[in-house]
Amino acid sequence: NAGVTQTPKFQVLKTGQSMTLQCAQDMNHEYMSWYRQDPGMGLRLIHYSVGAGITDQGEVPNGYNVSRSTTEDFPLRLLSAAPSQTSVYFCASSYWTNGEAFFGQGTRLTVV
Amino acid sequence: QQQVKQSPQSLIVQKGGISIINCAYENTAFDYFPWYQQFPGKGPALLIAIRPDVSEKKEGRFTISFNKSAKQFSLHIMDSQPGDSATYFCAVPVNYGGSQGNLIFGKGTKLSVKP
Numbered sequence: 109n110a111g112v113t114q115t116p117k118f119q120v121l122k123t124g125q126s127m128t129l130q131c132a133q134d135m136n137h138e139y140m141s142w143y144r145q146d147p148g149m150g151l152r153l154i155h156y157s158v159g160a161g162i163t164d165q166g167e168v169p170n171g172y173n174v175s176r177s178t179t180e181d182f183p184l185r186l187l188s189a190a191p192s193q194t195s196v197y198f199c200a201s202s203y204w205t206n207g208e209a210f211f212g213q214g215t216r217l218t219v220v
Numbered sequence: 221q222q223q224v225k226q227s228p229q230s231l232i233v234q235k236g237g238i239s240i241i242n243c244a245y246e247n248t249a250f251d252y253f254p255w256y257q258q259f260p261g262k263g264p265a266l267l268i269a270i271r272p273d274v275s276e277k278k279e280g281r282f283t284i285s286f287n288k289s290a291k292q293f294s295l296h297i298m299d300s301q302p303g304d305s306a307t308y309f310c311a312v313p314v315n316y317g318g319s320q321g322n323l324i325f326g327k328g329t330k331l332s333v334k335p
Contacts, residue, residue: 112263141322150226150309150327151264153316166316167324198263205313205321206252211263 110134114199114212121189121219129184129215131199137210139202140182141166142174144195145214151198157182189219223247224312226326233333239297241329243310246291249321253286253293256309256325264309268295300333307331 115130133140141156153166157176171193173185182201186193196216200209225244233239243253251272256264270277270284270293277284281300286293297304307328313321 143325148229148327151325153322153324156316156322164316166322200263205323206250208254208266208269209256209264209323211265213261213263 112199112201112210112212114197114215116215117213118216119218121186121217123189123191123219125189127186127189129186129197129199129217131182131184131212132180133182133199133201133210134180135201135203135210136179137201137203138179139204140176141200141209142172142182142184143198143200144168145198146195154184154197186217191219193217194219223314223324224310224326226310226329228329229327230330231332233300233331235300235302235333235335237300237333239295239300239304239331239333241295241308241310241331242292243294243312243326244290244292245312247314248291249313249315251288252313252321253284254311254323255282255284255295256311258307258309258328267308297331300331302333302335305331305333 112133138159142154143151155174157163199212202209254269255267257267258264281298283296310326311323314324
């Protein structure tokens with residue numbers, strides 16, 4: 109049982125480049141979310157999805173896009189990377205918002 | 221606007237001592253208050269959570285105490301061990317957009333247990 113799988117684990121981008129962070133879960137969870145973790149800032153919610161075809165914004169959505177075409181996958185797209193997006197990104201899934209959230213191992217992104 | 225305030229930022233405790241971490245919130249979509257534990261290089265993992273029907277929940281050495289009127293809850297780690305050294309996050313379900321309750325996290329507490 110893989111749980112929540114994130115790829116890649118590490119990535120270096122140049123300012124202005126775009127990329128997609130992948131997230132997949134095999135627990136048939138409806139609710140999925142993306143967080144970014146910065147030193148001293150905790151985990152901040154970027155976007156979330158309550159099911160296939162339904163996404164919405166969280167606390168810090170600017171500069172990021174998401175889509176949810178299947179229950180399993182919830183990719184996060186950086187449209188034009190900026191140094192301020194240097195962070196560790198975590199994907200999470202849960203049966204619903206009032207249940208245990210399972211986190212991936214994270215993607216460490218550096219934008220130079 | 222800081223919806224979830226967690227304190228202290230860091231905590232050093234001797235082995236066998238009690239670690240106490242506090243969390244205060246402004247609003248919540250519903251009464252479900254979890255604590256997550258994160259080790260370096262790993263994603264957070266659920267440690268313990270409390271629901272509204274009780275004011276305290278204990279699992280082994282870990283206890284959550286909840287004060288609804290004060291909008292506060294805390295994590296107590298009894299007989300702290302070096303293996304408990306990690307970063308701890310409280311979380312509160314908050315409404316964003318059309319969803320009922322997204323977990324919003326505190327800024328974290330880095331706990332170091334000295335042998």
